[in-house]
Each structure stands twice: as structure tokens, then as C-alpha cells.
Amino acid sequence: MAKISIIMGSSSDLEIVQEAIDLLKEFKIDFTAKVLSAHRTPKELAKYVEVVSRQGTRVFICAAGGAAALAGVVASLTSLPVIGIPIETKSLKGLDSLLSTVQMPAGIPVATMAIGKAGARNAALFALQILGITDKKIQARLLAYKKQMRTKIIKTKIKL
């Protein structure tokens, strides 16, 4: 039963979303990932959100670029937490994706992460932090992950 459901607006977003996928795999968490567009497959998207919600999804992660409506549209269809990853765009470099994802109206929150790969990795981590509130194992692994990051930095040597 997948507790995390990843949706991306285009198959070209996969390169970035892979960061989230790799992290969830590293954490051995069940998840699903699917390409569905708010603009090109609105009905299939609505259906999908409904189906995976019934099947046990607890958190949505949505990645889209440009006029990035995906996360907001998913948030309009559910009361589960929705996390948004703004994908970098060719011309405006993801500023468009960021503003389209984060500037949501009162009533429909989207938890927005950084543009690009750091944002994708953090979307997965944030979903795990949510699940970790009531899942001691995930919480323990998150603490271990944090420790590991710390250790890696502390061990960095700079040759002057």
C-alpha cells in the first residue's frame, strides 16, 4: 500500500523527480509515480487522485513547470497534504513554476519546495517527515539521515 503518490506533469520532469524517487527507495518506502497533466488530462488526474486516496495515499508530491497548475489542482481535489516541486523552465528558469505553485489562494495550501533537484529531494524528505510523526521507524531513519549529512560535512577537508 503506497502512502506517497508522486505525480509529474510531463515525462520530461522525471529527470528532476528522480531525486525524490531515489530518496524514497533509499528509505524503502512504498510509493507510486505517474505522469498526469492538470492541463492535458484533467479528468484522468481527478480520477487518479480519488483512486490512490482510497488505496492509502497519505501525501501527494506534484512536480510541474511553467504555469504549474498541477499541485494546486490536486490540492483542490483532496484534503491530504500536497507538496509541490517547481520544475526549472528554459526561459524563466523556474521563477514561473515557483510562483504558480506557491502563490495559492487562502483555503488551498500547497507545500512548496525549492526549484529543481534540491526541491525534489526535499519533497520526498518532507513527505517522510509527515509520515514520521506517527511512524517511529521513519522518524529514526530521518534522524540517521540527518546525522549522516552532518558527518559528511564535518569530514570534508579543504586543501588550501
Add this chain to the structure above:
Amino acid sequence: MAKISIIMGSSSDLEIVQEAIDLLKEFKIDFTAKVLSAHRTPKELAKYVEVVSRQGTRVFICAAGGAAALAGVVASLTSLPVIGIPIETKSLKGLDSLLSTVQMPAGIPVATMAIGKAGARNAALFALQILGITDKKIQARLLAYKKQMRTKIIKTKIKL
């Protein structure tokens, strides 16, 4: 039978959208105007687009601010032309609304107008230009409107 259907994401957008309404009244064109939000009333919005399309709508005008998904969502539901009005926002002054409306992915066009009142007025004019292609009366009135603007400017006197 209303050929133009105006949808705004919030009743607070009416102050701006009024510019479009006034112009359509001036042109004595049948239209409908309704508050429906892509984020707060997704199902009602989809239903509405379907119903008014069947009732004769030929052009949609959508006004929204912030992460302005409205015009894009309507465009995802129809093959009729959709015109977007980016509403000015408190903090980012409508730059967010503009980018969320205009940066649509290939396949789902939204004809974006300027931020605010000029954009609202032009949305109505553009809808009329579309209808005017096959409606000689509207075309004649558009030419008269253009002439009137010209005359007004030419008559402007500046006191030095």
C-alpha cells in the same frame, strides 16, 4: 444566448472584471459572468464550462490572481478560445498572476492580456474581435470604437 462567458476566481476580482463587463454592455453583447474557482470549486467549474458551452458560449474570459490556474483549467476543459486576465496581487503586483496565466504548456493555449483593468477591457475587446470575424455588425462597431479612441486622442490639448 450568451456567446461570451466570463468567469472570475473570486468576487474580489469583480472590480477589475467590471471593465470587461462595461465594454460588453456598451457593445450590447449577450454574456454571462460568474464567480467560480479552479481551486475551491473544481467540479462546479467543470460542470459550468460544459453547460455554457452547450448553451452557445463561443469564447471564455477568465480572471484570477496569484497562482492563477483558472484560465488554464478552463482551457483544459474546452476547445473554445480562452482569454486570461491576470489580476494584480498585493505583494507581487500581478507578476505571479501573469506568469501563472501566460506560461502554459504546448497544447493548451490561454490568450493572456495585461495585468489589471487594461487587461480586463482588452479581454472583452479581444472576445469581440473573435466574434467579429464572422459578425459584420460587431466588426463595424469595433472599427467605430477604434475611430472613437483615435478622435479622443487627437482632440487632446495640452496646456504648456
Add this chain to the structure above:
Amino acid sequence: MAKISIIMGSSSDLEIVQEAIDLLKEFKIDFTAKVLSAHRTPKELAKYVEVVSRQGTRVFICAAGGAAALAGVVASLTSLPVIGIPIETKSLKGLDSLLSTVQMPAGIPVATMAIGKAGARNAALFALQILGITDKKIQARLLAYKKQMRTKIIKTKIKL
């Protein structure tokens, strides 16, 4: 008789505009395409707009970059719908082109599309949507195009 007339401000814009051209060819619609600059050939541009309007143009598509006056100048010369494609620029990445195209004063609308290739493709689609209002064949093809996009996305498989 070409119902759609494409004008680009510079021959270097063709790489982007090709997206629009390809789509119109795919739809087997008659169109013309020409390089004419609002700044370098103002008189020839005015003449061209007049001539092709008389010859049956119903919609203009204008592509320009930087201080992109082209679409606005064409809109000042006609009451037909004008669609603008902001071309990406070297330094400001098309933000200049976008604002110069979209921020039109009340009275002279330009239907602005996204910066770059997505915008070019959508300009062609939007022109077809306009013609499709009164042309059942085009409308049918647009619905087929939309369906095709949907199918393509739904069939996308992600290897996890």
C-alpha cells in the same frame, strides 16, 4: 486563401516560429509567413497587414523579441485578432519580450502566449480555436489533437 498570417520580426525568430508552422501544416490549414519588422520596415508592415487582410486573413500571429513592438503595432492597424509570441532573448531570457507584448494599453489587445516554442505552438492552436468556432472540421481536428495528447500522456510508463 490564407486565413492565418504569421509575421516574425527577424529571420532568427524562425527557429521558434517553426513550431507554429509545423502545427498549421499538420492541420492542413492555409497560411502565410513573412519576416517584417515593426522597427525596420514600418511602412511595408502596414502595407502587408492591409493586403493580407483584404486577401482573407482572419487571424494574425506575430513573433518578436526584446522591445517586441510587432504584435502591438499590427494590432493598431487591424480589428482582427492578433496573437503574440514573445521570443526568448539572450540576456533577459524573454522577460522583456513578454512584457513588451502583453502589457498593452486598453483598446488594443494582443493575445499573448508563453515565451518560446510552447508559445509558438499554442499561437497556432489558438488561431485554430478561433477559426474552429465556425468551422466544424477544424473543431473536430482540435478535439482529436486534444485526445491524442491525452492518450500519449496516459500511456507514459515510468520505470522506477
Add this chain to the structure above:
Amino acid sequence: MAKISIIMGSSSDLEIVQEAIDLLKEFKIDFTAKVLSAHRTPKELAKYVEVVSRQGTRVFICAAGGAAALAGVVASLTSLPVIGIPIETKSLKGLDSLLSTVQMPAGIPVATMAIGKAGARNAALFALQILGITDKKIQARLLAYKKQMRTKIIKTKIKL
């Protein structure tokens, strides 16, 4: 036992944060709210995060403006979910606050909301959505809240 802990960087942020407070009161959820600055009270902040975490905090909401380090610093100190509200600033209108909050490095996510009041309200809603995953009562109230928003919009009448 307060499950939600609100921290704001300055007492002047309260006007915006009040939106979150009012919503949590409306939902009758226990929460705490405190002024603590990442830059002016770093030790007290670290202490506070530790104490309230032990006392049952499940989600942090952090509001700050300008070089808004607060949410990121709290996120560095805990593995609980941290939600960030970018406060509008006098000169740059909150663009600085937004980028300082959202552009977090991989490993330390901050769930960023919109700039200003909508963001504050949504921060509270998002915290509730997180708690609602395992709390049926909250989930029910969220659905009711969503329904209420819908009803309010549907009932809106526009005088033409």
C-alpha cells in the same frame, strides 16, 4: 498539549500570523505562538524548539520576512515538518522573504506557503491536513471547511 507550534521572527509579523491563529482557534486546536528570532535569539530559539518538541509539538509554523532564516533554522534543529510563511517586506514586497524561505538546500525541507495573509491561513490549514492524516475529527472538519468555501463561492451573485 499543543500539537502545533507557531514561531514568528518579530512581533510585527503578528498581524499576518493572526490569520493562522484565527483558523486554528476556529478548528479548536491546541497550539502555541511565540516571537523568537533566528538572528536575534538563536540560543533561545534552539532551546524552544527542543522543549516544545518534547511537549508534543508535531508541526512547526514559522513566519519571517526579508533574509528569512527562521523556518530553515528551525528545520535544521528538528525532523518534524516545518511550514514557512514569507512575510511581505516594505521594499521588495516579500520576494526576498519567499526566496529565503523556499530555496532550501537538499536535506532540510521547508514547506513554503504564499507571501502574506493567504500564506498564513494556508500554513494553519496545511498543519491541520498533516494532523488530519491520523485524526479523523480534524479530517472531517477540513472537509466541512472545504465544503463551506465551495458553498460560499457558489452562492455569490454578481449584479451585472
Add this chain to the structure above:
Amino acid sequence: MAKISIIMGSSSDLEIVQEAIDLLKEFKIDFTAKVLSAHRTPKELAKYVEVVSRQGTRVFICAAGGAAALAGVVASLTSLPVIGIPIETKSLKGLDSLLSTVQMPAGIPVATMAIGKAGARNAALFALQILGITDKKIQARLLAYKKQMRTKIIKTKIKL
């Protein structure tokens, strides 16, 4: 015989342009000022540029806001120097006007000044600097003006 010709896109620009007018009066230079829009009165504008050029105009000053095509269009019609004043706009604060005025393509220069009143005053000064190259009187007055500014600043006392 007016050597400087001021054109503004809208009568609402006069408040800003007044800065230029006042300075030219202070310098007792003959000039003309007229409201003509690149978008609303393209033909009258072309005519006007031709007429005043024949009547002795040596420098054009053009003020416009938003998708500010005016200065560029005038520059397309003449080989005389054209100075552009970007007018502040309601939503984007003149960033749109600035980029539309300054980002001209190679071949058609517009000498762009600062947004708003400082830009208007400097447009007049710059026109005088151009005329001053071959007019000793104007040059002398410009030096006196510069000296006067210097004296005013040097005399400023700050109460601590």
C-alpha cells in the same frame, strides 16, 4: 521653430512629462508637446513625425508606459535622435515600460532615461546636451545648471 518635439502616449503621462516641459521652459527653448499613441493613432503619429521633422525638430522625446512602443516606433520613422521616458505603471512599476523602451533591436536606437520624473527631467537635459554641441548659449546654460546643482548640494546642512 521648435527644435525639440515631445510626444506622450496618453494625456495621463503629462504629470511626469511636465518635468521635461518645465526644464525646457526654464532654458527658454522652443518645443512642442503632443499626445499621440503608437497603438491608438499610428497614422497620425507617422504624419506628425514627418511634419515636425520638416518644421525643424532636431530631437524627439517620447514618453509611454506598459508595452511602451512609442519611442521605438518614432525611431523607426526618423533618423533624428529619439529619447525615451519609461512611465511608471500601476502593477509592474515601470519595469515593463523600461524594458519595452530600452531593449531595442540593433539598427533602431532609443536613448532611454530613468523611469518617471527623474527620467523626464533628464530627457529634456539630454536633448539640450545634444543641441548644446553646436549651440554655445545652450552649452553655457547647461554648465550653469550643473554648477547650480553643485552649489545647492554643497550648501546643504544636516542637523545632527
Add this chain to the structure above:
Amino acid sequence: MAKISIIMGSSSDLEIVQEAIDLLKEFKIDFTAKVLSAHRTPKELAKYVEVVSRQGTRVFICAAGGAAALAGVVASLTSLPVIGIPIETKSLKGLDSLLSTVQMPAGIPVATMAIGKAGARNAALFALQILGITDKKIQARLLAYKKQMRTKIIKTKIKL
């Protein structure tokens, strides 16, 4: 006797400034070009402006990037017209150069051109337009140049 004096803030600006140099050579106009920095050689710069002014310079062209003070500093030292070319920068793409060049205070105008190569070419053209006011030969060559641009565009053929 060089009537146009080009100053660039760094030898790395030459690649862009070459556009101006090439155009002035094409027009067979005497000019000088020198690397001098407002920040690194303030005294030499002041001296140079004084010397070349005495030797017959009528127009200055200044190119600089980043916190581009060069054109403004030259304008502070002379009453001759100063044209500014904002050089594209690595991170902010010349937006910093543009704003540092164009947003001059009232009293000290800098005639700002577009960022990069188009701006460099236009700086030379604009200097020639200034000189052309009283030099019939230059004026004739400018008209020929304009005609040549027009012809080149008109002859452009697009293969569909």
C-alpha cells in the same frame, strides 16, 4: 580629430563594444576607444574625459557591467551627451548593468541602450544620429543604412 570617444570599464567588454567600433569604421568616422574604469582608475578617467573633450570629442559612449558606474561618472564630468551600454553579466545577465546605467538621478542623464551587442551597435548609431543633426553627410549615410536594413528584411525568403 575624433568626435566620438568610446570608454569601456574592462578589456573583457571589448567583445561587445566591437559592434560599435565596427559600425563607426563602416561609417568612416574618427573615434577613439580606451579601457578606463570608474572604480579602478577614477583619476585617469577624469583626466581622459577632460583631454578628449578639449581635443574635439562631441559624444561619449561608455560600456560597463555589474554596478556599472562608468557612464554616470563620465556624465558627471561633462556636459556633452553620454551614451551607456550595459554589458551582460554572468549571474544577473545584465539586469544589474542596465539598472546601474539607466536609473540616473535628475540632473545627470545617461542615454541608455539595450544590454549587449544590439546596445553596442545602437550606441554607435545614436552617436551618429547626434552628429548627423548638423552633418549632412552622416545624415545621408544613416538614411542609406536604414534603407539597407529595410531591403535586407524585405528580401528575406522563408522556406515553408
Add this chain to the structure above:
Amino acid sequence: MAKISIIMGSSSDLEIVQEAIDLLKEFKIDFTAKVLSAHRTPKELAKYVEVVSRQGTRVFICAAGGAAALAGVVASLTSLPVIGIPIETKSLKGLDSLLSTVQMPAGIPVATMAIGKAGARNAALFALQILGITDKKIQARLLAYKKQMRTKIIKTKIKL
């Protein structure tokens, strides 16, 4: 003997600079404050920097708006530390001032503070931190100031 020398580009900057003045008075540090413009009084500015440097100035604080060359020009004239305060501008809200102050070329550093009042206050504090390195009294007062800020925040009570 004034160890800190404040220069502002215009008397209108005093409202902001007052924050720095008040803090230096609070710390009972000798300082001078003067209006001198890089663009309007370049020679007097150079002279002033030389004179106060000889009289004991150890740190410069420079405030300017728009194309804010002041801090950079002072930095070009001295090897003493120069701190820059970007003044908020009417149209671009100080983004122009910030970029003109901070984006200095390699070799001529300007220590840039935040736009507006917070920046002015911090400019004074930073100057004191510099002097505090070798002045135990100032260092002690800075620690006391920091403690005072902390206490003020800790004592803040929020009425829920």
C-alpha cells in the same frame, strides 16, 4: 576626531540615514554626516574623502538610491572600508539601488546592507563592529546592544 564618516547622495536620503545617525549617537561615537553626490559633486566628493581620511576617518558609510554610484566611487578613492546603504526608490523599490551598490567589480569592495531603514541601522552597527575589533569599549557596548535586543524579544507577549 570622527572615526566614521557618513555620506548621502541627496538630502532626501536623510530620513533613512537617520537610523544610522541615531544609533551612532546612542553609542556616543564621533562621526560626521554630509550630503555629497557622486554624480553632481564629483570633485567635492573626492576632496571630502581625502580630507576626512586625513582627519581620522576609519570607515565610510554611503547611502544612495537608483543608479547608486556613491559607495563605489568612494571605494575607488580609498583603501578604508566602505559600507553601502541602498535607498528605496519610487518605482523599482530599491532593487536598482541594491544592484548598483552590491554588484561591484573585483578589486573595489562595497559592504552592502539591506535596502532602507534596517540597512541604515546595520551600516552603523557594522562600522562599530569594525572599530570594536580593537576597541574594547565599543565591543562591550555591542554585546550589551545584542543582549538588549534578545531581552526585548524574549519578553514579547502575544495575546492569543
Add this chain to the structure above:
Amino acid sequence: MAKISIIMGSSSDLEIVQEAIDLLKEFKIDFTAKVLSAHRTPKELAKYVEVVSRQGTRVFICAAGGAAALAGVVASLTSLPVIGIPIETKSLKGLDSLLSTVQMPAGIPVATMAIGKAGARNAALFALQILGITDKKIQARLLAYKKQMRTKIIKTKIKL
């Protein structure tokens, strides 16, 4: 005894920070350089600031990108001068890093340098200018460095 302490948020920042390191080596100044993250190693960072302060650090140089909290957090922990280098980021090109570093609240100054390599070099120079106030040798070397820059520029020859 190292008087200058460089901290960078990530080992990937070293490429930029190398500019500062090289300059300090050129000046033969003792310094330390370490990778420590405000977000990933908050406790180690606090410890490090305390230790090196006791060991003689007089100035901190902090380099970070994105939501760059590093310099601000160090400034919150010390009363010594802190200099910030905004690192260029992939999507927003360092605008995020710049605003996160410079827009500090009143009370906690960070002396911000330009984005990227010029900023790194200037951070080192500015630290030396601070130490140079009371160290005649450093001051003399700074003057020599300035002279060297001047000479290099004056000797630049341009082949026309």
C-alpha cells in the same frame, strides 16, 4: 593565529571561494577555511564560531547559495564583522542567495559582496581593509594592490 575565518556552506562553493583564498595567500595573511552548513551542521557551526573567535579570528567570511542563511547565522553568534558571499545558483542565478544574504533585519548586519567570483575576491579584500585600519603593513599592500590594478588598466591597448 588566523585573523580571518572563511566558512562555506557546501564543498561545491570552494570553486568560487578559491578567489578569496588565493588573494589572502597573495597577501600572506593567516586564515582558516572550513565547510560548515547553517542548515546541516548548526551545532558544529556555533561551536566553530566560538572556538575560532577565541583563537583570534577578527573577521568572518561566509559563502552560501540559495536560501543562504550561513552569514546571517554566524552574525547572530558573534559581534565580529561578518562578510557574506552570495553563491550563484542553478535556477535563480544567485538572486536568491543575494537577497537571503543582504536583506538582514536591523540589529544583525552582514556585509554583502557581489554574487560569485568578484564577490569572493572582494570579500577577502574587504577583510584586509578592516585589518588594514590598524595594520600599516596590510594597508601598504592594499595601496600597492590598488596601484597594480590601475597600472594594468592603463597599460591595456586596444587594437582597433
